[in-house]
Amino acid sequence: MTRFGVPDDDMPDNLPPSGWGPAPSEERDLDAVLAGQMADIPIGLRPVADVLAALRASPAPAELWGEANVMAEFRAHGPGGVAGPMGPAPTRPLSALPDGPSPRRRRPTRRRGRRKTTRPLVNHWAGALTGIAAAAAIVIVVAFTGNLPANLERLAHLGPTAKPSAATASPQHSQGQKTETSSAAVQPTTAPPPTHSTGPAGSEASTICREYYSDYMHPQSLVTEKSLWQQLTTMAGSQSPRKVYEYCFPYLGGLFPQWTPKLIPYPAAPGNGTANQGNDQQGSQGSSGAQAATPAPQNTPGPENTAGPQNTPKAQDGLQDSQPASSNGLSH
Amino acid sequence: MPILLRDGAVCVDTRHVVGEDFAAVLAAAQGGSERAFSVLWRDANPALLRYLRVVAAEHAEDVASETWVQVVRGLAKFTGDEAAWRAWLFTTARRRLLDQARLRRRHPAEPLDGISAAEMPRTADAEQLAMDNIATESAMALLSRLPDQQKEVILLRVVAGLDTDMVAEILGTSTGAVRVAAHRGLKKLASLLSGAGVTL
Numbered sequence: 001m002t003r004f005g006v007p008d009d010d011m012p013d014n015l016p017p018s019g020w021g022p023a024p025s026e027e028r029d030l031d032a033v034l035a036g037q038m039a040d041i042p043i044g045l046r047p048v049a050d051v052l053a054a055l056r057a058s059p060a061p062a063e064l065w066g067e068a069n070v071m072a073e074f075r076a077h078g079p080g081g082v083a084g085p086m087g088p089a090p091t092r093p094l095s096a097l098p099d100g101p102s103p104r105r106r107r108p109t110r111r112r113g114r115r116k117t118t119r120p121l122v123n124h125w126a127g128a129l130t131g132i133a134a135a136a137a138i139v140i141v142v143a144f145t146g147n148l149p150a151n152l153e154r155l156a157h158l159g160p161t162a163k164p165s166a167a168t169a170s171p172q173h174s175q176g177q178k179t180e181t182s183s184a185a186v187q188p189t190t191a192p193p194p195t196h197s198t199g200p201a202g203s204e205a206s207t208i209c210r211e212y213y214s215d216y217m218h219p220q221s222l223v224t225e226k227s228l229w230q231q232l233t234t235m236a237g238s239q240s241p242r243k244v245y246e247y248c249f250p251y252l253g254g255l256f257p258q259w260t261p262k263l264i265p266y267p268a269a270p271g272n273g274t275a276n277q278g279n280d281q282q283g284s285q286g287s288s289g290a291q292a293a294t295p296a297p298q299n300t301p302g303p304e305n306t307a308g309p310q311n312t313p314k315a316q317d318g319l320q321d322s323q324p325a326s327s328n329g330l331s332h
Numbered sequence: 333m334p335i336l337l338r339d340g341a342v343c344v345d346t347r348h349v350v351g352e353d354f355a356a357v358l359a360a361a362q363g364g365s366e367r368a369f370s371v372l373w374r375d376a377n378p379a380l381l382r383y384l385r386v387v388a389a390e391h392a393e394d395v396a397s398e399t400w401v402q403v404v405r406g407l408a409k410f411t412g413d414e415a416a417w418r419a420w421l422f423t424t425a426r427r428r429l430l431d432q433a434r435l436r437r438r439h440p441a442e443p444l445d446g447i448s449a450a451e452m453p454r455t456a457d458a459e460q461l462a463m464d465n466i467a468t469e470s471a472m473a474l475l476s477r478l479p480d481q482q483k484e485v486i487l488l489r490v491v492a493g494l495d496t497d498m499v500a501e502i503l504g505t506s507t508g509a510v511r512v513a514a515h516r517g518l519k520k521l522a523s524l525l526s527g528a529g530v531t532l
Contacts, residue, residue, distance in 0.1 A: 045522060051475070052471075063381045064374060067377075070369075070377075071369070071370065074369050
């Protein structure tokens with residue numbers, strides 16, 4: 001320390017010697033060389049400027065070889081979509097490359113993607129239109145004839161969501177005292193329930209029932225089946241297949257060798273025994289109300305009818321809409 | 333010999349050539365236009381290759397290919413002007429370069445055979461191109477004798493055409509350090525040229 005209490009080599013108060021770093025003028029020259037400005041460059045830096053000019057010289061063909069690979073990568077993984085307005089294709093200066101659009105320019109990936117998006121839509125709409133047309137045809141046929149075609153009716157009998165087959169089976173044929181009392185207590189009958197006769201009418205019903213179900217299981221003539229069905233619906237007092245089956249149930253024994261007619265009771269809701277009856281009551285009034293109000297002639301209770309069992313207690317009508325198909329006793 | 337890029341645009345060197353149309357070209361490339369992406373590739377690939385040949389001579393093509401794969405997959409998300417585009421490209425290349433170096437240290441492998449002379453495309457003026465290539469190759473060979481940071485700075489400034497700030501960002505250093513490295517590299521280059529009598 002000589003003066004001011006500060007060492008001489010620490011924080012000198014004079015300018016650095018000229019050998020430290022480039023001079024300001026030299027720095028400008030170096031920046032000009034880096035920027036590629038060839039004018040006003042000192043002669044000593046000319047060779048350096050030439051080297052840098054050679055570094056940024058026009059591309060050699062070897063530096064443009066990999067375009068095909070990069071384009072393939074661009075096609076495979078590049079951004080998709082429609083190309084923007086770009087004017088003509090780039091000029092190809094290399095004589096080894098063919099002029100005009102090459103096969104590489106195709107875009108199979110994008111086209112494939114478009115097909116994938118459009119084809120299922122077309123198929124979907126075609127299928128939907130076909131289904132609508134078929135449904136409209138069925139509705140028209142039903143509207144004109146009043147009945148389903150036999151084939152469809154058979155399907156309706158067997159289908160898992162078919163309304164007629166959703167009939168309820170409660171043990172009306174093996175009904176105990178409890179069932180009868182409950183049904184009697186529930187419904188004030190506005191129409192006499194269909195009963196079985198044991199006289200000539202009963203034998204006629206037996207014949208028709210057996211003929212119908214025989215033809216039902218082994219279809220032969222749609223006209224015959226339709227005629228038998230109309231007679232049965234008249235006799236049973238309902239167009240419900242379940243009620244018709246219940247009506248014919250006593251006569252179907254031994255109809256087929258390996259089949260025993262049975263009525264499967266509708267499973268009552270747990271802990272809600274009376275609720276079913278309430279629903280039955282509503283269903284009786286709702287689903288077969290019109291038919292029940294006009295009793296069929298065959299079902300007019302005669303002296304012998306009163307002795308017969310009440311085969312269709314009203315309490316069971318309302319459950320017909322929710323019964324599975326196999327519950328009508330005709331499971332194959 | 334200049335390489336034609338598009339109608340009316342001639343690539344006279346490895347620096348920016350797309351110019352004012354860059355935004356439209358980039359948008360078209362991001363929309364899936366191969367022609368637009370070809371323009372971008374032809375604009376930047378020569379500079380990229382020269383940078384990589386000096387920094388990693390043996391694996392330049394491999395690193396360049398990996399760089400373009402990365403660029404293609406990230407192209408849709410890129411935003412910026414032409415300088416930013418070049419900065420992104422060289423940043424990606426530098427990262428791939430570091431990955432390659434790391435991978436080679438773990439799994440040294442034999443390089444595949446190069447492309448035969450018969451497969452190389454021919455040009456109309458092969459002699460002139462050869463002379464240009466010789467000059468360029470000589471310049472690259474001379475530059476490769478500089479320290480790593482100096483030659484990388486000069487390449488990014490001169491070949492890629494990036495300014496000091498972008499080079500500093502790519503290298504992860506300050507602009508002052510970039511300027512110092514560039515000046516020292518140029519002075520070293522001058523001394524190499526004068527002392528060894530190198531001619532281009």
